Amino acid sequence: xxxxxxxxxxxxxxxxxIAWLGVPSARPMLAPVASIEVEIVSDVIAxxxxxxxxxxxxxxxxxxxxxxxxxxxxxxxxIESMKEDKAVAIPDxxxxxxNPKPKQVVKKKKxxxxxxxxxxxKVKPKPKPKKIVRKPPKKPKKNKPKPLxxxxxxxxxxxxxxxxxxxxxxxxxxxxxxxxxxxxxARVLNRKPTARLRKVGEVSxxxxxxxxxxxxxxxxxxxxxxxxxxxxxxxxxxxNPDGRVRTAKIVDSGRLAQDPFYRSMAESARRAVLNPxxxxxxxxxxxxxEWRVTVFRFNPKxxx
Amino acid sequence: xxxxxxxxxxxDFIPSVLVLRIVVILLVLVGNAAAVHAEVSIDITRGTVExxxxxxxxxxxxxxPEQEVGRNIAAxxxxxxxxxxxxxxxxxxxxIQTAASLRVRPRFSDWRVINAQALVQGNVKLQQDGQLxxxxxxxxVFSEAQMRGRAFVTVSExxxxxxxxxxxxxxxxxxxxxxxxxxxxxxxAESGPTRRRIKRLAIMDQDGAxxxxxxxxxxxxxxxxxxxxxxxxxxxxxxxxxxxxxxxDIESGRxxxxxxxxxxxxxxxxxxxxxxxxMSYAKNGNSDVWRMDLSTRKATQLTxxxxxxxxxxxxxxxxxxxxxxxxxGTPQLYVMDGNGANVRRISFGRGRYSTPVWSHRGDLxxxxxQASGKFHIGVMRPDGSGERILTESFxxxxxxxAPNGRVLMxxxxxxxxxxGKGGTSRLxxxxxxxxxxREVITPGDASDPAWSPLIP
Numbered sequence: 001x002x003x004x005x006x007x008x009x010x011x012x013x014x015x016x017x018i019a020w021l022g023v024p025s026a027r028p029m030l031a032p033v034a035s036i037e038v039e040i041v042s043d044v045i046a047x048x049x050x051x052x053x054x055x056x057x058x059x060x061x062x063x064x065x066x067x068x069x070x071x072x073x074x075x076x077x078x079i080e081s082m083k084e085d086k087a088v089a090i091p092d093x094x095x096x097x098x099n100p101k102p103k104q105v106v107k108k109k110k111x112x113x114x115x116x117x118x119x120x121x122k123v124k125p126k127p128k129p130k131k132i133v134r135k136p137p138k139k140p141k142k143n144k145p146k147p148l149x150x151x152x153x154x155x156x157x158x159x160x161x162x163x164x165x166x167x168x169x170x171x172x173x174x175x176x177x178x179x180x181x182x183x184x185x186a187r188v189l190n191r192k193p194t195a196r197l198r199k200v201g202e203v204s205x206x207x208x209x210x211x212x213x214x215x216x217x218x219x220x221x222x223x224x225x226x227x228x229x230x231x232x233x234x235x236x237x238x239x240n241p242d243g244r245v246r247t248a249k250i251v252d253s254g255r256l257a258q259d260p261f262y263r264s265m266a267e268s269a270r271r272a273v274l275n276p277x278x279x280x281x282x283x284x285x286x287x288x289x290e291w292r293v294t295v296f297r298f299n300p301k302x303x304x
Numbered sequence: 305x306x307x308x309x310x311x312x313x314x315x316d317f318i319p320s321v322l323v324l325r326i327v328v329i330l331l332v333l334v335g336n337a338a339a340v341h342a343e344v345s346i347d348i349t350r351g352t353v354e355x356x357x358x359x360x361x362x363x364x365x366x367x368x369p370e371q372e373v374g375r376n377i378a379a380x381x382x383x384x385x386x387x388x389x390x391x392x393x394x395x396x397x398x399x400i401q402t403a404a405s406l407r408v409r410p411r412f413s414d415w416r417v418i419n420a421q422a423l424v425q426g427n428v429k430l431q432q433d434g435q436l437x438x439x440x441x442x443x444x445v446f447s448e449a450q451m452r453g454r455a456f457v458t459v460s461e462x463x464x465x466x467x468x469x470x471x472x473x474x475x476x477x478x479x480x481x482x483x484x485x486x487x488x489x490x491x492x493a494e495s496g497p498t499r500r501r502i503k504r505l506a507i508m509d510q511d512g513a514x515x516x517x518x519x520x521x522x523x524x525x526x527x528x529x530x531x532x533x534x535x536x537x538x539x540x541x542x543x544x545x546x547x548x549x550x551x552x553d554i555e556s557g558r559x560x561x562x563x564x565x566x567x568x569x570x571x572x573x574x575x576x577x578x579x580x581x582x583m584s585y586a587k588n589g590n591s592d593v594w595r596m597d598l599s600t601r602k603a604t605q606l607t608x609x610x611x612x613x614x615x616x617x618x619x620x621x622x623x624x625x626x627x628x629x630x631x632x633g634t635p636q637l638y639v640m641d642g643n644g645a646n647v648r649r650i651s652f653g654r655g656r657y658s659t660p661v662w663s664h665r666g667d668l669x670x671x672x673x674q675a676s677g678k679f680h681i682g683v684m685r686p687d688g689s690g691e692r693i694l695t696e697s698f699x700x701x702x703x704x705x706a707p708n709g710r711v712l713m714x715x716x717x718x719x720x721x722x723x724g725k726g727g728t729s730r731l732x733x734x735x736x737x738x739x740x741x742r743e744v745i746t747p748g749d750a751s752d753p754a755w756s757p758l759i760p
Contacts, residue, residue: 031462033469038439038453203344212346219351222390222479236343248447264480267444267451271421272351274446293343302350 203283203290210282211294218278221268221300231262233269233298241288243280248273251295269298353737355392356478357419358385362396363426363438364403373463374403374428377438380467381424384485384511385474387733388711389740394420415445422451424474436460440470442477452477464513465759472758484706485510488756489713490528490537493517494729494749498720505539507554510755512745518557527571527702528552530756532578537754538562540570549583551598563596563603575618576664582606582616582625593627593644606644617662617669618642624686626650626660626669637671639686650688659702662686664757665709668736672701672714681714681734694738704755711735713744715751 221228234251248270250256256263272278273296283291360382363374385391400414406425415423426440439455452473456466465486472483493506505525508515518537519525526547528539537552541559549562549572563569568586575582575595585594585603593607593616607613611631618625626639637651637660651657655675662669666686673680673693679700684691699717706712713733720727729751731744744753 031459031465033456033458033462033465035469036455036457038441038455208344208346212348215346215348216350217352219348220354220356221351260476260480262480264478267478268351269348271444271446272348275421276416277419291344295343295345296348297345298348298351300349300351 203287207284207287214278214281215272215296218275219269219272219298221303222264227261228265229299229301229303231265231299233262233266235266235269235273235296235298237273237294237296239281239283239292239294241285241292243283243285245273245279245281265298265300269296272298355390356421357392357394358422358424359394359399359415359418359420360385360424361399361401361403361406361426363428363440364407365428367430370428370430373430373436373438373460374426377426377428377463377467377470378424380464380511381471381474384468384471387511387742388475389735389742390475390479391422394418410443410445410448412443412445412448420445422474422478424470426470430460431457434460436463436466438463438466438470440473442474464509468509468511481710482708482758484708484711484755484758486759487707488514488759489731489744489753490518490530490756491715491731491746491753492525492528492751493746494751495521498727505537505552506746506750508746515747518552518554527752529573529754531574532576532757534756534759536574538572538574538581540572549581551581563601565603569594571615573615573617575622576620577622582618584614584616593625606640607647608644613638615659617660619662619686620664620666626662626686628658628660637669637684637688650684650686651691652688653691661703661705663705663709664707667709670703670705670712672703681712683712683736692738694734694736695732695741700732702752704753706733706755707758709736713753713755715753717751 235248236251237248238246240246250266250270252262252266256266281291281294283294360378362371362378365371365374382393386393398418400417401411403425405411407427410423410425412423421444423443423445424440425443426438429437429439431437435457436459437455437457440453441450442452443449444451454470454473456469458466468486471485475481475483475485487510488507489510490505490507493504494501495504496502502521503524503526504521505518505528506515507518524542526540528537530537535554537554539550539552540547541550542548543561547568547570548565549569551560551562552558553560562572562581562583565585566587568584568591570584570586572581572583574580578598580598581596583594583596584591585605590610591612591614592605592609593613595604595606596602597604606616606625607627607629609629609631611629612635613627613629613631615628616625617627623642624639625642625644626637628635629638630636631638632649635656635658636649637657638647638649640647650669651671653673653675655673657671657673659672660669661671663683668683669686670681670683673682678696679698680693681695681700681703682691682693694712695714695716697716698719700714701717703712703714711733712735713731715729716732717729718726729749731746731750731753732741733744734741744750
């Protein structure tokens with residue numbers, strides 16, 4: 001005990017001395033700044049949120065709960081714990097998720113019930129608005145009458161048409177045809193053996209050109225970036241039938257962590273594909289099955 | 305395909321409903337396979353060079369002092385990023401979501417609506433121990449993911465530096481290159497009438513804040529250069545009416561004559577390791593490039609030529625030195641090995657070249673060029689290729705690189721008119737693309753800027 005307390009006292013003195021001697025040399029302009037990574041918790045947030053089909057809507061309805069002091073309290077510990085206690089933070093974040101089904105956090109159950117009923121109704125409506133465009137095709141499956149879906153579709157197309165002039169009538173018919181599930185399957189089956197041969201003929205280069213120009217307008221790459229002309233970024237996008245991009249993924253994501261220049265350019269490319277300003281993509285609507293998955297290869301070689 | 309082969313026979317004997325289901329599953333599988341084949345590929349070979357629209361929200365604080373710091377930090381970050389030319393911060397009045405609700409989570413749709421592609425939010429907390437804790441997060445609005453999150457703890461007077469560090473974090477995360485906001489500039493502050501001009505050494509933050517004078521102006525001071533350690537400045541001052549190279553310690557304010565040369569020494573510049581100073585030494589009327597080792601104080605002559613050799617600047621690895629010489633008839637740029645061997649000329653354009661400065665990233669040499677009665681700041685590769693002129697004016701001079709090698713600062717003088725008016729001298733910055741020319745605001749006239757390395 002004596003040794004340890006003596007040692008402790010000695011160390012305290014040393015620390016005080018260091019602190020004392022250290023102060024005079026510290027100038028305000030260059031005073032030390034401790035910097036701490038706070039990435040981990042948010043990574044958890046980030047990982048969870050992307051899968052949600054429509055985050056905007058839950059978010060819009062979320063604000064009411066934050067107003068209550070309890071929710072704010074629940075959040076604060078998360079932020080506090082970000083730096084010191086990564087492990088603790090994770091469950092807290094989970095608790096904040098709109099669909100909190102976790103059995104854990106017994107104490108918080110009192111808080112959660114009021115939330116649970118809200119998020120659930122929210123969650124269901126979410127996917128709907130996004131899929132509105134897709135639903136017209138689905139509805140016809142259930143409700144056989146074709147005229148109705150036709151009308152709905154027509155209205156969608158008109159709005160699209162206003163934005164981007166395209167030939168409408170042929171698409172309408174083809175779309176409705178595609179809606180037939182078995183026909184679609186049959187088509188796919190029929191196409192398969194000759195897929196490659198047909199593909200070239202089905203979506204022509206000139207048809208892709210419009211979409212290419214659209215994305216080019218939205219691709220803003222960092223000025224003066226080093227070696228940008230030697231980097232190729234491939235983005236794989238899943239596109240909705242109305243030409244709006246549903247998801248866009250950087251194909252070579254392994255390189256993101258290693259190469260900051262690649263990451264910078266890859267992210268600028270992904271922003272271009274996701275930018276609502278350059279959507280819907282002007283692709284031939286009747287050939288949706290061909291461009292449902294569109295691969296964009298970004299390389300700014302023409303800019304250098 | 306292989307799955308089909310295995311599965312089909314297996315379920316051949318199962319009742320028809322199940323068979324149907326299996327068939328459907330198979331068809332879906334086949335459909336997916338076909339969909340993979342049906343990808344189209346689009347090559348994007350050009351884009352635009354536009355600033356990234358981003359929203360910098362006031363950092364959230366609970367009590368009034370925290371809120372004030374939060375607003376100030378957001379303002380400094382926003383101004384820094386805007387000045388870089390790579391970001392275009394959006395008007396705060398357009399923001400829909402409040403700073404308080406941002407703490408819960410960004411509503412990305414609210415930010416997409418106002419065309420923000422990135423979002424910066426943060427919190428400020430004054431801790432009980434008096435320390436300031438600032439936390440920020442950078443979000444990608446389209447992909448709805450956090451790009452960067454970091455917390456800083458420091459004394460509360462240091463909020464400006466924290467704002468610069470946050471700016472650097474954002475810049476680095478988005479562009480892939482390190483930033484240059486947490487830096488300082490030393491320069492010559494000029495005041496008084498032309499005949500009795502007072503020139504004082506001054507220092508300020510990269511954005512013009514925290515300006516202070518380091519010398520009182522009793523001695524003429526010129527061409528200050530930062531040491532890579534940030535602690536020292538080397539410059540030219542006059543001693544007994546003769547120009548001499550001095551070392552100056554920023555913290556202590558101590559000035560020291562560098563070396564016991566018998567004659568003029570001028571155009572000093574630290575090597576990138578900070579261990580020696582390159583300079584010109586005029587001996588018997590002939591100037592050559594010398595290197596002074598700071599630990600041994602031993603001077604080594606690097607060039608031996610009857611012409612004027614001056615303005616040496618070492619490459620980042622120290623293996624080569626660029627300098628200015630009129631050995632070819634007019635002032636041109638030359639590069640030699642670190643020991644003075646293998647001298648080769650690199651500038652061949654029309655005009656007179658001077659003040660070569662090697663970029664910190666090693667890929668370019670900046671210079672001053674005088675041609676057709678105008679002055680220019682330009683850059684070229686170390687082998688002399690790829691010359692690009694970035695500026696043009698009555699008098700542009702003395703380029704200095706930002707630590708990331710993407711921005712240059714220099715000073716620009718305007719001519720005096722017949723009545724003796726005009727003739728101002730101001731600092732400007734320009735980016736490597738030749739766009740985004742900005743005046744760096746100083747309290748008065750200024751010349752000879754020198755950009756510090758990043759403050760750690």
